[in-house]
Structure formats: structure tokens, C-alpha cells
Amino acid sequence: MTTLRLPPSGWPLLLLCGVFLLSGLVGHDPWKLDDATHLGVAYEFAVHGDWLRPRIGHDPWFATPPLYHWLAALLGRLGSGWLAFADAARLATALCAALLLWGIGRAARALQDEADSRWGAPLLLLGTLGLLTPIHDAQPAILLLAAQALFILGLLRLPAARARAALVLALGLAAALLSAGTLALCLMLPLAATCLFLPAWRSRACLPFLFLGLVAGLVLAAFWPLLLARQAPDLLPLLWKAEQLRLTPRLNGDAALDHLELLGWASWPLLPLAGWSLWVNRRQLATPGLLLPLVGTGAALVSVVLWEAPRPLQHLPIYVPLTLLAVSGIARLRRGAANAFDWFGMMTFTLVGGLIWLGGISMVTGEPARVARNFLKAEPGFVGQFRLLPLLAAAALTGLWLWSLLRLPRSPWRSVTHWVAGMTLTWGLLACLWMPWIDYGKTYRPVALSLARALDGSTECVGARNLGDGQKASLRYFIGLAPSQKPDCPWLLTQSTERKEAAPEGWRLVWTGHRPGDKLEKLRLYRRG
Template structure:
């Protein structure tokens, strides 16, 4: 009797299709959204529209929050696909590209460290991670960092094989990944991409012949990453000190408080779900193997991410993305060892949760399109006053197909240790896909600045050449630039030539500057805290 083969999570091609559906659903078909989405698309737009590919800018002002690798890719995609789709939709595909690289890197690394099944399961676990869902569906450079992390782990895993050939290949992979991460987010990548290989040298697997691979990775990664600051120093040397100040600030601990620590713990409770509990189970199940390279590497990566999140980062869900790659790798090892009771409970919880959420999304979508049930429909119009939902057959058909996929998965997935992780990933695709199909017009209505920009342009009556701006945020400036090509100048009391002043403030307080009269005010329909006001110089 031949032993049965271990059950795989999904065959490679269905897994690839599921990944593509996850990455593309809701990524296109809507305007730039407040806040990060609009900012990063604005930087990419400046690259594509004005041709200065060295200095990241928003409306002419230097934007040095991070290096420009992601924005370069976004600009090239937005410009290259302009004959098919709007610039912002094409540029946002950069996130899908780096997301695909993230899944590929996780699959290759987990396959090499653990098993073929773990390699196929790692992307499913990443797709199921709650905190990854929103960032991977907007213009977000941190997804490029995650892709770089996954390939750095792959390179370091090859280096640990301790042969000259694998050491060279692994060093090249890790070096390119290190450079890409540093060029995408700057010093935020130092701990996960530079410190991790250095700490790996403490382990015997990365000494001897393997040391060559680590050295190659460090020299190649740091050398390539230094190219862009070098170009910036040559073209705009006055910007370099500001850039370094911002990079050092990312490695400076913020003011500690018990409240911020509590906020981080709360985020830790949901952002890395479910890879955190499964990863912790892996540490227990393989507690006697933690010193092996397969567990030492992601364990150290997880500890470094926790240090960075709790000591060097603000309490934001985005910062907890640093945990995704190492925890996913640990969870890929642990999912195969889940006890039957725990696996069944996790599976049952996922099926019930996503079935309920899917039903609620359907209810909300039908209410917005038809006005019934009236109470549900009123909740949506109350949140976004003025929104009118329209009947859409394509949206309904797409939502129905996703629902059929979910129902099929409930009864047809074979029983295996991976069934729960597969259900969770498909459930995430169901939930987000239904929202993209049925709720996208409502979400776009509330998050875009397009109506505000159009109303402002009408008030300016074509006089956009000389407009001063005060207290405008980067997302707002980028949106106005993109929608109506408004490039306001920085407010200066000595500037007597411009006849217009645009301010951003709260809805409750208005500090009208002396010598100006208000001619317009506006805001996004559902935003009660943000108000734009346009003043004209009093004669």
C-alpha cells in the first residue's frame, strides 16, 4: 500500500488565480482616495507629468518622506497604460505588482524552508491577514517593502545551504531585495533588511562559506540603495540634509506613553490575525527546532519587527505590516501542525464570519441600489449625504460569481490541515470583492476630492495661475493638482500679487485673514471635520 500524498492547500494555478483576484479586486475603478493613496499617486503623477525623475515632489514642493522606487514604478505603469485606463488606476497597479512579488517570495521561501504544501499555503495565509487588506488595495510603498522582505528571506535561506553556488545566488537575491526595500521606504527598511542578515551571522548556518553570501548581500544592497541619494546630491544638493533628517527621524523612538503602548497592543490583537496565533503555535510545535535555520530566520525577523513596531513606530496599522512576512513564514510551518480541534474551530469561525459579512454586504448593496430596506439605505445616505446608488448589472453579476465561489468552497474543499487557511483566504476575497462590486460607488463618493475640486475650479472661474494656499495637507494638494491642475503657492503675507487664497481648516473654526473676503467654501460630503475656504483679496 503506497502512502497517501500530503494534501495541498490549492493547486498552483487555482492559487495563482485566487491571488490575482485578491490583488485586483477594488484596486482600480475609483479616484485617488484620502490620505496615503492620494499622496503617493500625486508623487507618481508629478514624475510622469513633469519629467523630473530624481526629486519626488507634490505641487512643486519637495516630498522627501521616502525614496521614490515605488513612485517610479507607479508613474511608468500609469503613463504606459494611459491608452487603456486613467493614470491613477494604472499607477495603482504598482501595488498589485509588488503584491504579486510578495506572494511569490513567500511561496518560494516557505517551500524552501519547510515543504511544498507550506509554499502553497504561505500566500493563502498572507491573503487572510486582516491588516494587509486595505494597504494592498491602495497606492502603498510599504507593499514594496514586504515584497523585498520576502525575497530577502529567500536569499538568506539559500545562503544557509552552505555551498558556494547557493551562497552566491542567495547573496545576489538578498542584495537586490535589500536595495529594493531601501529604495522604496528608506530607513524604515534598515532593521528588517540590513540588521536581520547581520544577526544571521551569529548562527552557524550563515558562517563559513555562507558568510560570503551575507557579505555579497550587504555590499550589493547598500551599494545599489546609495545610488538614488547620490543622484539627489548631484541634482538637488540642498534637499539632501532634509532627506537625511527625515530618515533619521524614522529610527528615533517617539515619546513613550502607556496609552501608545496600549494602542500598539490593540493593533497587535487584530492587524496580524490570523498569522499571529498560528505563528505562535508553530513556535510551540517546533520548539525543539527553533535553532535550525528554517525557524531561526523568521523568528529573529519577527522579534526585530516587534522591536521596531513597539519602540520606533507610531501606533498605526500600517506599521504592523512589518510583521507580515516573518509571521506568515512561521504560520506556514505551523498550519500543517494544527491539531484537528483547533483547525476545525478556526475553519468553522472563518466560514461563519465571512458568510455573515458577505450577507451584510449584499444587504447594504441592495439597499443602496433600490432604497430598500429603507432603514439600511438611510444609514448609507446619512454617512455620505447626497449619495444616490444606481442599479448595476455588472456589479451584481460579479458579486453573484464571488458568492458562488464561496458557496462552492464551503462544500468542496477537501479536509486537510490547510482547509481553514484556504477558507479564510477565499473569505477575504469574498468580503473585499463584494465590497468592491456593491459598495465601491459609495466608498468612492466619500473618499474622493473630485467634487470638491470641481466646485473650487468653478469658483476660481479659470483663474488658477496665482492661488495662495495655507494649511493644505499633502493629500489635498496632490488631489487638487491631479483633478484640476491647481498648483497653489505657499502663503506669504508679503506676496501681494496673488488675488486668491485657499485654506484648509476645521468646520467649526474660521480664521479669516485680514484683507481677504470669503467667496467659497466646500468639503467632502461625509467629512464634517475638514473644510476648504477660498478667499479673494479685498480691494
């Protein structure tokens, strides 16, 4: 009987990670909100130039620094001959995720000095529920996580390989600042400060390289704002305002409770495993292997609760140190707990996989009729079509899942491996069987093309009111429309949630549009006079 060593390593782990990361990453339009917004910024860099000034259309955009968007723009241009720009640019997320998995694996090995930790940490991180959607979008936060992993790896390797570790530390700090802004310092500096209290890092041989790495990282990150100040000094107040907004505390009682509730499910299964790891190692909390991940988790949690809204995306910085804290607890799980986790994962994902198959079949065949009606009710006008290659891919994924249920050997890591395989099955089946339906509901392509027909090619001077970043980016991407700030444009495009809206004085309504399943968001086009 063919078995697999657990945790999987080498080619089996690469295959599992590759399928997980690439499933659903390509083959669809820019999606509403974050995906469309970040692809829109990258599109401006790639198509319209001016690589120092991030923008959407004509509007400056400083919600996050531009390192991820530079990478996405480069990939979009390089892959333009064989992929749509959005698909090629979205591969930046896969590259950042691959760097994240490599970095956290090496960091776990440096912390635990066990081969299982090197392979198990990436596996454990991939299984985190809150990471499932962001890691398949155009998302700078994945670059921040990779930067966190590099920074921690650099810190851990400083006593043994000072110069190389300082370089890795500097690159991690610079990448964090250029993907998340000054808020990244709240994640990184507490870890560096903790090292000052540990003998191996406080030595005369190590300490200068620690400071050298920190200073080099700050200098590297400063190049972009300095060049921006030289080329466009008028944009510096906008950049400073964006940084101030990021550092404005958002803490209140209700938000704190929302954060705790969100952490409970989004960090599954990391949080209970980290708690178990702390318990079984409670007499060794002062050792670097536990102290550094514990400080990193605390710093990330405080930063998120103080300065971020309670959204799953904002909790991502917690997962890197929490993974390093949790990984040491896997091998010491009680057999009953490990078996319960294993059975829960196997039953849950088998059931979820069956439901996804049922939904995919109903969208194409119309049977069962009740299920098909529910899909049509959510996205009116959608027509499912039979697609052979995605069907074969879905069947292959299902076969591999069934193989894993029967052939994985007993091991403390079997429950985690089953969990990640189940997550891969779920996302892979959604990408194969539900992607057309999801894309139909989340893209602005039909709305943009309908708007272009109403404008009759006149997209040069269109004013806008209340358009979101994702909407502006989508209109720019699909029809080349960039809302103008000129006061005398003959067209005005507005967005509101009202079913009926009185036309502004001096304007007449010529077009309305919205995405099929969105009953709140209404776009209206007015013409002057």
C-alpha cells in the first residue's frame, strides 16, 4: 500500500501548495472591492506609466504603499501575451504566498530545530480559514505576511549567520513598510526589542548587525517617498494623510468584541493549537522558540484591535507569529484530540465537497430544480454551461481527496494534512464548478460595457459622484473610463443605494445599471441639459 510521510515534504507538499495557491487565481475578471481596486492600481502602472504615483484613473491612491502593485504590474506586462492582464497580475499574490510559505518554514525550523516544523508550518498556515479568500485575490496583505516571515527569519538567524541574516531582516522590514506603511513598525519593532533581552542577540558580535539590518530596512523603504517628494511634492500631504488615517485608533467596546469573535473562527485551527502549545510548554515560555512568536502574536493582536476595523483581512498579520507558536503543539497533541480534529475535518470537507458538486450540477442541468432556482435567484440571468476540462479537474481533486482519506498513515500531522487537503478540495471545486457563477456576480464587465454603449464612445469627460475605488478601477479596466474632475463635463455618473433618485438640477437621466445580484448598488448616468 502506497503511503505518504507526514507532514508531507518535497514534491507532495509543493503539489499541494501549488494546487491550493493557483486554484481560482486566474480565469476571471477583477472582482468587486479589493481585487478590482488593487488590480486597478497595477493597471495604471503597467499601461499608463508614472510608476512613482499610485492612482486609479486620475485620482491619487495611497491606501497602501505600492510595492505589491509594482510587482503585479510587471507580471501583468510580462504575461500579457498568454494571459489577461488581471490574471497575470494576480500571480503576484501566488509569488508572495510562495515566499511566505518558504519564509515561515525556515523560521519554524530555526525556532524548533525539527525537520517536521519546516514542512508543517506552511501546511498549518495554509489551513487557516481567514487566509482562504485573500490569498486568492490581488492582495498586498499577502506581501506583508511574507515580509513578516522574512523579518522573523532574519532575527532568528542573526546569532548564527550575522551578515546574511541582517540582509534578510532588512529586506523583510523594507517590504513590510512598502506594503503596509508605518503600521508595519508596530508588528516588527516589538520583536526586535525582545531580542535585546536575549543573550544570543545581545552579544557584541550580533548586536551591530541587528541595528544594521533595521537601519538598512528603513533606508530601503524611504526611497519611494523620497523619490515621490522630488517628482510630485504636491502629493506628499495626501501620503501623510493616508499614514495618519492608518494610525488613527479605532478601538471601542463593540469593535473589541467583534475582533475577538472574528479571531475565534478566522484563525482556526491556529488559535486552539497555539493555546495547547503554550500549555504543554508553559515552563519554557522564556525560551526564544516560544517568547518571540508570543511577542509577535501579542504585537499583531494589539495593532489590529487598536488600528484596524474588525474584518478578516485585517487579522492576517496575526497568523504568521501564531503559526510559529502553534506548530510546536502538533506533535504533542493528545491522541483523542488529534483523532477528533481529524474526523471533524474529514466529515466537514466531504460534506462540503458533496454540496459543491450538487450546486455545480444543478447550475448546468437545472436539477434539482429547487437548488437551481436558488442560484438563479441570487444571480438573475445567469446561464450555466457544461465545461469539460474544469469537470475533469474537479473529478481529479475529488479522487485525490478520497485517496487521502484511505491512504494517509496515522500520525500527529494527519489531522492537519487532512484539513489542508480539505481546504484545497473546497476551493478547487469552487474554482472548477462555480467559477462562472461567482464571476457573473462579482464582475463589473456587463455594467461597464452597457455604460460604454450609453456614452456612445464619449468617455473623455465624465464627472463622477460617490463612486468607490473598485468601481472606478473596473470602469478604467474594462472601457478606459477615468472620471474627470473638470466641472463642465457633459456627463455625470453617480452611485447610490436608493431605488429612485431625483436627477440633479440641470441634468437628465439617460442610463441606469447594476450588477445582477446587487439590489442596493445603483449606477446612474446623467447628461447635462
